[in-house]
Amino acid sequence: MLIVKKFGGTSVADKERILHVAGICAEEYHKGNDIVVVLSAMGKQTDVLLTQAEEINPNAPKREIDMLLTTGEQVSVALMAMALESMGVPAISFHAFQAGIYTTRAYGNARIERIDTARMEEALAQRKIVIVAGFQGISEEGDYTTLGRGGSDTTAVALAAVLKADVCEIYTDVDGVYTADPRLVPTAVKLKEITYDEMLELATLGAGVLHNRSVELAKRFGVEIIVKSSFQDIEGTRVCDWTGRKDVTGVLERGMISITQSLESTTMEEMLVSGVTADKNTARIQLKGIKETTKEMYKIFLKLSEQHIGADSVLMSPGSDNTTDISFTVPRDRLKETADTLKKYSEESTQTVEIGIEDNIAKVSAVGAGMMSNPSIAVSMFEALYEAGITIEMIYASELRITVLVNEEDTLKAIRAIHGRLIEKQLR
Amino acid sequence: MLIVKKFGGTSVADKERILHVAGICAEEYHKGNDIVVVLSAMGKQTDVLLTQAEEINPNAPKREIDMLLTTGEQVSVALMAMALESMGVPAISFHAFQAGIYTTRAYGNARIERIDTARMEEALAQRKIVIVAGFQGISEEGDYTTLGRGGSDTTAVALAAVLKADVCEIYTDVDGVYTADPRLVPTAVKLKEITYDEMLELATLGAGVLHNRSVELAKRFGVEIIVKSSFQDIEGTRVCDWTGRKDVTGVLERGMISITQSLESTTMEEMLVSGVTADKNTARIQLKGIKETTKEMYKIFLKLSEQHIGADSVLMSPGSDNTTDISFTVPRDRLKETADTLKKYSEESTQTVEIGIEDNIAKVSAVGAGMMSNPSIAVSMFEALYEAGITIEMIYASELRITVLVNEEDTLKAIRAIHGRLIEKQLR
Structure with missing residues (x-):
């Protein structure tokens, strides 16, 4: 071997x-x-x-x-x-x-x-x-x-x-990939297996275990990754694709809720939520009152990408007078470059766009396959946050994750609330 | 340039x-x-x-x-x-x-x-x-x-x-090449110029300013070297060949004795002694009672060179019963390997050779062009050592240097005595 x-x-x-x-x-x-x-x-x-x-x-x-x-x-x-x-x-x-x-x-x-x-x-x-x-x-x-x-x-x-x-x-x-950072959430459990896509979301969203470029590469070439501890000789977490999964019983073993669902033509038992993670290196940008939205968005994101600034969790919402509001997050450590870039955009633009920046926020995400196809997960998550008294600033959801922006000081509370509801509750 | x-x-x-x-x-x-x-x-x-x-x-x-x-x-x-x-x-x-x-x-x-x-x-x-x-x-x-x-x-x-x-x-x-280590001999003077050959001798004999391989290389390719201080912006010492010497008057300036002599078909004023140096990383080997000298010497030095042990200052002298005694020095930090090699030689040899090792010695050398053609230098040197009460263990002389082995504790005294007689005395 x-x-x-x-x-x-x-x-x-x-x-x-x-x-x-x-x-x-x-x-x-x-x-x-x-x-x-x-x-x-x-x-x-x-x-x-x-x-x-x-x-x-x-x-x-x-x-x-x-x-x-x-x-x-x-x-x-x-x-x-x-x-x-x-x-x-x-x-x-x-x-x-x-x-x-x-x-x-x-x-x-x-x-x-x-x-x-x-x-x-x-x-x-x-x-x-x-x-x-x-x-x-x-x-x-x-x-x-x-x-x-x-x-x-x-x-x-x-x-x-x-x-x-x-x-x-x-x-x-660490000795593998956990459902949440065990230092923050003592009840977090270690995953035996996770798919590339879920791992990618976790990595992108701030779980520091694996670099996301490495996971992308592994996915593209079908490289099986095992994340394990260099200090203790114990089993780690396998990162692989759906078909490569050996351990369907492990899903039950680790106490995930299991349902039968169809994904990639493979019917298999699968957990829904594989982890909860937070990323404080985030800032929220809001642009209000944009006309000709598609053209302007192209201009804005082109300028950002020229500066190698990655925008995440992009949301559009109708603004006043037939304009559009755009909101997205950027890494907080790139905030200065982002602000400069947007200022330049605003100066060159014929439109008057109101720019808002918020940097005392954090991105908290639940990651798992088929999040959107099971609306009950989102509902549970928002309920948990509401019960914990946490204000949700913004919501972004994709098939693989649900991300909420919360005030930075609420980060830990939010992780624990979501983990408690989506993961621990299933263990009982 | x-x-x-x-x-x-x-x-x-x-x-x-x-x-x-x-x-x-x-x-x-x-x-x-x-x-x-x-x-x-x-x-x-x-x-x-x-x-x-x-x-x-x-x-x-x-x-x-x-x-x-x-x-x-x-x-x-x-x-x-x-x-x-x-x-x-x-x-x-x-x-x-x-x-x-x-x-x-x-x-x-x-x-x-x-x-x-x-x-x-x-x-x-x-x-x-x-x-x-x-x-x-x-x-x-x-x-x-x-x-x-x-x-x-x-x-x-x-x-x-x-x-x-x-x-x-x-x-x-240091800010150049001196006639002796200025830390040991406060009266040492800096040389404006020195030839490759003299520098080689100084480097080989323990003056730490230049690595001898670099001087060899410079000589072979005619590269002019200037040794100078990285801390003070003052003139250093040029290392070049005879014909490259610019500064014949400098010979006088720095107070060397000057004679007219013929060397490499160039008649020029030249100093006789350019420096005095000492090397404590030395040990003396004596082999007594060797028969068929040439053959045995070949065997011994082949074995040493296989171990990359460089022998220096090789001397032969008649021993008893038509045998020969051989004496040479090796770097003291290679003494163990030398002893092992000689032991092996002795075991393989049909002869009975007495091996003596002395490691509390130092090599003190006066370097300069035309040392042997001016026997008065050797005489002055031995006289100076005698007057200082230093016992000479061995003498080795070549055209470029005269080396004496002295007891290690006499090193500094020997340098000062030789420097005083061969260099300072000419200044008066």
Whole structure:
């Protein structure tokens, strides 16, 4: 079996943890498996390097930032190779040049374009554990690029795809995907399985377990992901597609409500709500009094996308005098750029558009397959929020999720109320 | 003018020093010069990384050590590019893959084989300052190698050679090459110029200013080196060949004794003694009672060279019963390997050879052109040592140097005595 294993910064933060991870890999290796290990930089090293850069040049060229940051993973992979060799396991470390991970030229946020697997396959054929620096790639010009935060997950899934690995195991500091953040909701339960689509919604909506680009990639190439703990040897959560699900009884085991429903021509038992999550990195934008809505929306969202600002939860509603009001959320840490962009739009526009910005809000979402086809879920959710005395600022719903905007200070209360109603209540 | 500038770890140890070095480079750039900067890892970073490796695996594979260490220079070059850009000077950093520095596969001690200058020349043509990670190279297989301690000097000289630079400036924490270590001999004077050969002897014999491989390389390709301070803007020391010497009057200025002598068909005024240096990393080996000397010496030195142990100051003297005694020095930090190798030789040999090892000694040398053709120098040197009450354990002399072995505790006294007699006395 060919297994790709990815370990994050916390899992390789010091000598003891590196040796611990090497032990996990060595054990699987001795079972006869071929192993590819993808590593992040040790602990907070990426932040340390960014601070160094910031001190020297707050507007440092992105090429040079990537040149700097890529050293972090290189240190991890070299030390891991040494740790494995100390256990008598042959190993070889590769940085992006050696692993042949070619990306676009977008420093700091590159996308993988192709992977030359020659050196990795050669090393695997020699029964070596292959250790690859995550997060990094190279442009066709031969410059380092990085894939953005959480990019090591993407590296792992991409390698699993091109090497046709049997599974991609993502080791984290939690032991799987939970129905809510267990630190916030002590009654949260761990999921045995979750679909790519649900995981994507959870990731996008603020559950920090998996980077959403990695889940998209896994979905596209059918890479089975297992999220598990690097500290405890316990079962994690499988992320796969509907047909790949092994564990239909697990749905019952973990106490989800189960109904028989038709989805993708597959009738199977399925849970409705797989998780509740919150994202405080959000701000709400309201544009009031827009005429010729389609044309104007195109202009606005084009301008935002040129600045790489992702709008989420877009809602339109009729305004006064035949105009339209538009509302959407943006990441709060992009609020300044968003405001600048909208100001520019407003100056160039022939229309008078009223712009409102609210940043003391949070996005709370319930994620699950077939949310909209079961209106009772939305009803239960709103009821729970109402009973908890929480004002809903905005509602956005899709087949996979229902998102409400609430005041930031209500975040935890909202998560607990929704989790209590949609998940725990089914357990009783 | 194309200038290669090399800065060591002390010169880029922190943010302030990086910005200071960037300032030096920016100034030369604005004069219209093309600049290539070669950097070492920041401060003691290489040692920090080595300690990390040691803790994880004391016998780590050398390939992985090099994979680890090369991150050190990569951090330096990225930060330097940021520093230059912050001053409005276009700059680009390259690691060994990008600078195309191909070496032998001898991890930890590789030799440069060829340099693909394409990317560097392209960047220079765009009027960018090119910043290259020193000390590192890549093998033909695409693995990192390192050039050994002091390897950044070698990188700088090699780049100056292939890029046909006008000069290679080596910035250090001293401001030039002195007639003796000024910390030991306060009366030491700075040399304005020194020849490659003399510098080689000084480097080999323990003067830490320049790595001898870099001097060899400079000599072979006629690269003019200037050793200067990265902290003070004062004139340094030129290292060049006889014919390249600009400053014949400087010989007088710095108070050397001057005679007219013929060397390489060039009659010129020349100093006799350019420096006094000591090397405590030395141990003396004595082999007594060797028969068939030539054959046995071949065997012994073959075995030593297989272990990459460099023997220096080899002397033969007649022993008892038609046998020969051989004496030589080895670096003290290779004493264990030397002893093992000689033990093995002795076991395999049909002869009974008495092996003596002495490690409480130091090598003190006076370096200068034409030492042997002026026997008066040797006489003065021995006289000075005798008057200082120092016992000479062994004498080795070549055209370029006279080396004596003394007891380790006499090192400083010996340096001062020789410097006083051969250099200071001429000043009076």
